[in-house]
Amino acid sequence: MNEHQGEISFMVKQEQAEMINHQAVTLFADEMPINTQALENRLCEITEQYFKNGSLSGVADTIINRANPNFKNTDAPLPITRHRYSDDKEYLNAIISSVQAMDNTCLCIQGPPGSGKSFTAKHVISDLVKQGKRIGIMSNSHAAILHLLKSVIEELPGIDMSKVGGFKNQKDFKEVFTPEEYPDFYYRTTMSFTGKQPYQSFSVVGATAYAFVKDVAYEDPLDYLFVDEASQVALAKPIAISGAAKNIVLMGDQMQLEQPIRVPILVMQAHLHWNLCLKIMRLFQKIKAYS
Numbered sequence: 687m688n689e690h691q692g693e694i695s696f697m698v699k700q701e702q703a704e705m706i707n708h709q710a711v712t713l714f715a716d717e718m719p720i721n722t723q724a725l726e727n728r729l730c731e732i733t734e735q736y737f738k739n740g741s742l743s744g745v746a747d748t749i750i751n752r753a754n755p756n757f758k759n760t761d762a763p764l765p766i767t768r769h770r771y772s773d774d775k776e777y778l779n780a781i782i783s784s785v786q787a788m789d790n791t792c793l794c795i796q797g798p799p800g801s802g803k804s805f806t807a808k809h810v811i812s813d814l815v816k817q818g819k820r821i822g823i824m825s826n827s828h829a830a831i832l833h834l835l836k837s838v839i840e841e842l843p844g845i846d847m848s849k850v851g852g853f854k855n856q857k858d859f860k861e862v863f864t865p866e867e868y869p870d871f872y873y874r875t876t877m878s879f880t881g882k883q884p885y886q887s888f889s890v891v892g893a894t895a896y897a898f899v900k901d902v903a904y905e906d907p908l909d910y911l912f913v914d915e916a917s918q919v920a921l922a923k924p925i926a927i928s929g930a931a932k933n934i935v936l937m938g939d940q941m942q943l944e945q946p947i948r949v950p951i952l953v954m955q956a957h958l959h960w961n962l963c964l965k966i967m968r969l970f971q972k973i974k975a976y977s
Contacts, residue, residue, distance in 0.1 A: 721896070728899045728926040744790030746928040749921075756791040757784070781806055782813050785910070788933040792924070794916075795937045803937050804834055807912055810935075812841040814910060815889045822903075822911035822931055823892040828852030830914050831892040838890055839871060846883070848872045850893035877902050895923040903930035910935060 736742055744756060755764070764784060771777035785793065797803055811821050815838075823838075825831050828851065839847060847870060853859040859873040872883065877893070877900040879885045886906045897903070898911070911931035913919055917938035924934060 724899045725896060725922070725926050728904075728929070729922060732925065732928070743928055745792050745931065745934050746925055748792040749924055749928065749934075755793045756789045757787040758789045759787055778806060778809055782810050785810050785814070785933075785935060786817075788910075788935075790932055792934045792936065795935060796939065798939050804837065804914070807834060807914070807935075807937055808837040808841055811838050811890065811910075811912065815842055815845060819909040820886065820888070821890045822898060822908040823890065823914065824895060824898060824911060824919075824927070825914040826894070826919055827915075828894070831894070834912070834914055835871075835890065835892045839868065842889070844870060845889045846870050846872065846887060847890040848874055848888040848892070850874045850877055850891065850897045895919075895927050898927040898930040903927070907931050909933065912937060914938070 732742070732746060741747075742750065747753065748755060766777065766780045766784060768777065771780050781795070795803055795806060811823075814821055823831050823834050825834075828849075832849065832852065835847065835849060839845075849859070849871070851874075853862075853873060853875075855875065856873055863871050863873075872888070877885070877897045879887075879902065885891070885902045891908070907929065908931040910933045911927065912935045913924060914937050916924075916936035919938075924936065928934065
């Protein structure tokens, strides 16, 4: 199966080949459940830390409390809309300035499909990388991550970038992203890096939440983490990865449907467990406010 090209290949016996030409073929997938242990551990750590210190990191606090973003200066031009900035260049510069001014916080870039979110993200990320910032790109699907990564690669030739997961092995990755065409784009099956090319040596890293909760990401946080198609990402994920980046930018359509429910029951239980933790944390906040 090639999920990047939307193709499925399979072999049949010669005597059955003729029959398949005249009959419908139904494929049944037997998916292995996703291992959410690392994600759950991070959520528990964040909850325990809150109970211990009564505080959250700036990013987690902004997300959980739906607070306004924090900026290094007080004149960040929010909200940034086409009504305020009709000129394309001024509009893009206003967004770039706001992202640059983020101070351990979370910011949303929202709009319907075709409104230019990916185009904007490409230019914002390119500008940040040119300033020496390290960037992460995350989404629910590897396809969405690769879509944004490819556009950033085109904007920043000669900059080392890495994709974590999404392919079976290096061979499959190089068939799609040949070394000749993508000499500075590297692949890691997991969040395991080498001494020659450590995690912090990559200017841009694309991965899912299950990779960004790993120790290597928490030990050396990115400057910015962009979450594409954020409206379909469960709340637990941005909170769980909040320690992997100093700032998180959520991008998506606020009117889009929520994350599709197609996960094993154990994962659903984990999400319900986190919702309970979230309610406890909010209750604890209220109790502390009155004490």
